[in-house]
Amino acid sequence: MSDEYFYDEATGEWVAEADAATVPVAAPDGVEVRDAVGNVLADGDAVTLIKDLKVKGTSQTLKRGTAIKSIRLTGDPQEIDCRFDGIKGLVLRAEFVRKR
Numbered sequence: 001m002s003d004e005y006f007y008d009e010a011t012g013e014w015v016a017e018a019d020a021a022t023v024p025v026a027a028p029d030g031v032e033v034r035d036a037v038g039n040v041l042a043d044g045d046a047v048t049l050i051k052d053l054k055v056k057g058t059s060q061t062l063k064r065g066t067a068i069k070s071i072r073l074t075g076d077p078q079e080i081d082c083r084f085d086g087i088k089g090l091v092l093r094a095e096f097v098r099k100r
Helices: 017-022
Strands: 005-008 013-016 047-049 079-084 087-093 097-099
Antiparallel strands (some): 047 097, 079 087
């Protein structure tokens, strides 16, 4: 009888296929991002700004209450990547948003 093994990158160990069900599954990057009120954010969530924010490099100001759809987590627990009309590469601090 031969056991099949696979390498678990999260733990750095070789795990038998029979034991695979008991291996805990962690978040892909291991970082938990929380908004201003403590809600956990995930890729694809929609958020609302809780404060007027001046966008560096432009003359635009994003107003409080602006809805941002489909955010992406960056791996930094305080930053989220998103898109907004006319602004490329917008990165917001998680402390200035609230999950919708």
